[in-house]
Amino acid sequence: MSAEGLDEALRARGMRATPQRRLVLEAVIALGHGTPEKVCERVQNVAPAVNLTTVYRTLELLEDLGVVSHTHLGHGAPTYHPSDEADHIHLVCRRCGSVSEADLALAEALARSVAGRHGFATDLAHLSLHGVCRSCAGAGEVSGAAVRSTSHER
C-alpha cells in the first residue's frame, strides 16, 4: 500500500490520517526493511520532532492494517517491511550476522505438511532460518579459536 492509500484506510476505520503515520509508512517502504530505530531515524530526517514512541505505535497500527509486517531476525530488534515485499525468507548467519534472502517457495512444502499434520497455519513471511552462511562456513574451517570467538549469536 502507498502512503496515499493509507489515509483512506485510516479514515475508513474512523482513525486519523496524520503526517507521522504517512511518514512512518514512507520510511518503511523506502528502507525496504529496518528496525524501529532505523525507521525513526529516517522519519526524523524529514520531521525531527517525531518521537520513537510514535514510531512504535504506528508500526503496530500499520501491522494491524496489514500494511507492514515484521520478523525476528535473531537476538535484537525486529525488522519491519512492507507486506507486499514479504515474498522471501531470511537466512541469518550466526557468525557474521549477515541476512540474505531465499525464495519463499522453498518453504511452501514445509508449510503444507505442518498445516496437514498440526492444523498450524504458518506465516511464511515471518520465517527466518538460522545457521552459517557460505562465506563463514569457509572461513570457519581455518581456525578453531577464531570460530569460537565469533560463534555467539549475542
Place this chain on the structure above:
Amino acid sequence: MSAEGLDEALRARGMRATPQRRLVLEAVIALGHGTPEKVCERVQNVAPAVNLTTVYRTLELLEDLGVVSHTHLGHGAPTYHPSDEADHIHLVCRRCGSVSEADLALAEALARSVAGRHGFATDLAHLSLHGVCRSCAGAGEVSGAAVRSTSHER
C-alpha cells in the same frame, strides 16, 4: 551430555568445573526447555545464592561447548534446551502464544534446498515457525473485533 560428563569437558579445555555449572546444566536437562529466568529459579531451589548473571554466563558457555542450544520463540526471552533433545521444530502461535512441536524431518527438505542454492547451513534446532495454531484459527473466525484485539505478537 550429562552433568558428570561436563566436568571432564570443562577440564579438557582448561576451564573449571564448578557446582554452578553443573547445576545450570542439570536444570536445563530437568526442564527440557526454559528461559534463563526459569533455569535460574530452578537452580535457586537447590542453591539460592546463584545469580542470574551466572546463569547467563553459563548458558553461553554450555552453548559454546555444544551441550545446550537456544531458540528465539518470538518476542521475549529465548528458550534453552539440551542439544540432544533438539529433535523438533517449534510452532509458535501468534494469538495465544502456545508453542507446540513438530517433527524435524518436515524441514529437512527445506534445509537441503537452502544449502544447495545458497550454501547456507541451516541450524534446524533453532527453527521456529510463526503462525496461528489450530484452536486459535477456529476461535479467530468468530469475531473480527476479537481477532484484531489479540493479533499482536507483543
Place this chain on the structure above:
DNA sequence: GTGCCTGCAAACCGTTTGCAAAGGG
C-alpha cells in the same frame, strides 16, 4: 598461590506506559 569464576550493583538496549498538550475530524 594464581587466575578463572562468581555475586553484586549498575548500566544497557529495546520497548511500553501515563499523562498533558496538540491537532485532525
Place this chain on the structure above:
DNA sequence: CCCTTTGCAAACGGTTTGCAGGCAC
C-alpha cells in the same frame, strides 16, 4: 469542539558489564 494522536519522561523486562572477593586447580 471533541476525542484521537502525539511527545515527553519515566518505568519496564531482559541482558551485559565492571569490579572486588572467592574458590578450583
